[in-house]
Amino acid sequence: MTLLIEFRRDLLIALAGLVLLVAIGLGIDHAWPRDFLTSIFAAGLLAMSLNMLIGYTGLVSFGHAAFFAMGGYIFGLLLQSPAFTGALGAGSVPVALGVAVVGTGLYAVVIGAICVRLTEIYFAFLTLAFQMFLYSVILSWVDLTGGDQGLMGGIPRPIFLGIDLADQYHRYVFCAVLFVACVMIMRIMTESPFGYTLRMIRDNATRAAFLGVNVFRVKLICFVVSSSIAAVGGVILALFTSGAYPEWAFWAQSGEAIFMIMLGGLNVFLGPILGAVALRILNDVVQMYTSHTEIVIGVVIMFVVLGLRRGILDFVKDWWVEKQQARLAAENRNGQE
Amino acid sequence: MLRLENVVKSFGGVVATNDVSLNFSAGSLSAVIGPNGAGKTTLFNLITGHLVPDSGRILLEDEDIAGKPPVDIVRKGIGRAFQIASIFPSMTVEQSLMCAVASHFRTSEALLSVFPPSDVRQRTEELIELLGMGSVARLLSANISHGDQKLLDIGLALALEPKVLMLDEPTAGMGPEERWQMIGTVRRLWEQGEMTLIFIEHDMDIVFEVAQGITVLSYGAVLAQGTADEIRSHPQVVEAYLGTETQAEASQ
Numbered sequence: 001m002t003l004l005i006e007f008r009r010d011l012l013i014a015l016a017g018l019v020l021l022v023a024i025g026l027g028i029d030h031a032w033p034r035d036f037l038t039s040i041f042a043a044g045l046l047a048m049s050l051n052m053l054i055g056y057t058g059l060v061s062f063g064h065a066a067f068f069a070m071g072g073y074i075f076g077l078l079l080q081s082p083a084f085t086g087a088l089g090a091g092s093v094p095v096a097l098g099v100a101v102v103g104t105g106l107y108a109v110v111i112g113a114i115c116v117r118l119t120e121i122y123f124a125f126l127t128l129a130f131q132m133f134l135y136s137v138i139l140s141w142v143d144l145t146g147g148d149q150g151l152m153g154g155i156p157r158p159i160f161l162g163i164d165l166a167d168q169y170h171r172y173v174f175c176a177v178l179f180v181a182c183v184m185i186m187r188i189m190t191e192s193p194f195g196y197t198l199r200m201i202r203d204n205a206t207r208a209a210f211l212g213v214n215v216f217r218v219k220l221i222c223f224v225v226s227s228s229i230a231a232v233g234g235v236i237l238a239l240f241t242s243g244a245y246p247e248w249a250f251w252a253q254s255g256e257a258i259f260m261i262m263l264g265g266l267n268v269f270l271g272p273i274l275g276a277v278a279l280r281i282l283n284d285v286v287q288m289y290t291s292h293t294e295i296v297i298g299v300v301i302m303f304v305v306l307g308l309r310r311g312i313l314d315f316v317k318d319w320w321v322e323k324q325q326a327r328l329a330a331e332n333r334n335g336q337e
Numbered sequence: 338m339l340r341l342e343n344v345v346k347s348f349g350g351v352v353a354t355n356d357v358s359l360n361f362s363a364g365s366l367s368a369v370i371g372p373n374g375a376g377k378t379t380l381f382n383l384i385t386g387h388l389v390p391d392s393g394r395i396l397l398e399d400e401d402i403a404g405k406p407p408v409d410i411v412r413k414g415i416g417r418a419f420q421i422a423s424i425f426p427s428m429t430v431e432q433s434l435m436c437a438v439a440s441h442f443r444t445s446e447a448l449l450s451v452f453p454p455s456d457v458r459q460r461t462e463e464l465i466e467l468l469g470m471g472s473v474a475r476l477l478s479a480n481i482s483h484g485d486q487k488l489l490d491i492g493l494a495l496a497l498e499p500k501v502l503m504l505d506e507p508t509a510g511m512g513p514e515e516r517w518q519m520i521g522t523v524r525r526l527w528e529q530g531e532m533t534l535i536f537i538e539h540d541m542d543i544v545f546e547v548a549q550g551i552t553v554l555s556y557g558a559v560l561a562q563g564t565a566d567e568i569r570s571h572p573q574v575v576e577a578y579l580g581t582e583t584q585a586e587a588s589q
Contacts (some may be wrong), residue, residue, distance in 0.1 A: 006450045188448060196428075196452045197445040200436050203425035210385065210423070211493060212411040212440045221446070325480055332472045 045233030058202030063131030071231025108227030265311030344393030371554035416499030
């Protein structure tokens with residue numbers, strides 16, 4: 001209850017956002033907006049959840065896509081198992097979603113407990129190492145995962161509560177709800193006292209500890225929640241592609257999420273979403289003209305990084321903050337005279 | 338209040354803290370002095386849990402806290418500020434203090450409310466008033482003056498309402514006028530706060546003016562602990578540390 005009252009403004013915005021997304025998806029009689037937005041839901045959740053670590057906590061992970069892939073694979077594997085769907089029937093999809101999220105969360109507890117003790121480059125490389133470990137497991141355990149072919153043959157989705165995820169409209173709305181719910185969870189995480197404790201750790205972890213903050217525990221909670229949300233992104237992509245593929249666990253997938261954050265901005269809540277949209281559009285536009293998309297996108301990112309020296313929304317935010325700070329400083333000077 | 342018994346800490350072959358036994362009584366205002374490398378900051382690091390002593394006991398109200406992690410020691414009531422102001426650059430002064438207050442109220446991991454909760458906001462306003470930082474409250478910590486940053490660092494520790502407040506050179510890097518202003522603020526905070534305050538200071542005028550008790554460290558060991566008058570006339574202290582200055586005064 002307190003949660004509803006305290007975050008009523010953000011909840012209303014989230015609700016309005018959901019209505020808008022549903023209106024776009026159902027109102028336009030073309031598959032493209034739905035497909036485009038669904039891919040943004042998946043990539044956006046990966047990038048935003050990663051930014052809880054990078055932007056809010058100062059933990060630059062290079063291995064976040066491992067949890068994204070894990071979510072997709074658990075979800076797909078469960079639903080492809082006749083024993084699972086046979087036993088649960090209509091409950092299969094919600095249970096598979098729950099198991100994918102919680103299972104990935106538990107995996108993240110183990111990985112996080114090892115990784116979050118480290119900082120900076122050591123943290124980055126250890127997360128990368130665990131991601132490549134998972135990638136190797138997926139590639140080599142062919143009997144279970146299909147190896148480099150991925151999960152083939154589609155993912156069955158028994159109808160539950162009247163929701164048929166084989167139907168593209170149902171699927172789109174379902175994914176939009178998942179996406180908005182996860183964004184809202186991250187909003188609560190970052191705007192609550194917990195979120196400001198994350199900022200303390202990012203700015204000065206030693207000082208935070210000397211102010212009584214249990215730095216390890218807070219980092220671990222953040223790591224696990226953000227990994228679980230990445231898993232939801234993986235589930236959305238698994239639903240969208242009706243499969244799961246080893247590239248999701250490859251380092252380039254994590255790299256793409258970092259690109260999105262760098263492009264959109266890491267100190268603004270919705271920055272990574274903007275980055276995801278920008279990168280996707282850029283990708284689609286460039287693909288119309290040339291197959292060398294990586295080179296072109298690389299150049300664009302280089303210009304953003306060298307030109308703005310920060311993400312797009314960071315640039316806007318910094319400009320606004322500097323203006324406000326200058327005004328306050330001027331007021332102080334006038335006050336003293 | 339705070340008692341050290343035979344505390345030893347060495348780094349490799351260097352004995353940074355050599356069999357130190359000290360007593361700081363409740364509600365006192367004490368200074369720790371000594372030349373560079375005498376082990377003042379090491380002593381602070383040992384008491385606050387940043388370092389683990391090789392041997393000896395550190396008793397806070399008769400409870401041995403030696404070797405406990407900083408988080409636990411903070412919770413037991415020892416707050417500290419640092420020689421180089423240790424603050425949160427991307428947060429405003431107000432936000433930083435709110436974070437520290439939230440930690441004191443045990444709500445730093447709370448999820449169900451928007452930051453800051455109303456009790457945190459209220460306490461922070463009192464704190465800003467007490468520190469006299471109203472005019473800079475909404476500025477980013479990175480943008481305020483060096484003196485204000487040092488004061489904010491003290492304010493962060495103060496937010497925890499510590500029983501013992503330890504200030505590592507509160508006047509470091511300041512001009513003479515600013516030093517006296519800062520130490521005046523420190524003294525006022527101590528008078529209003531019902532706490533034991535221990536500070537490291539290099540300026541002897543300030544130490545003798547402000548401190549009730551003075552501890553002199555030299556090569557990691559306690560050379561003397563006593564009142565300002567006792568220290569001023571302590572033969573070893575005069576010889577080893579105050580030396581020329583006091584002799585010069587005596588000969589005048």
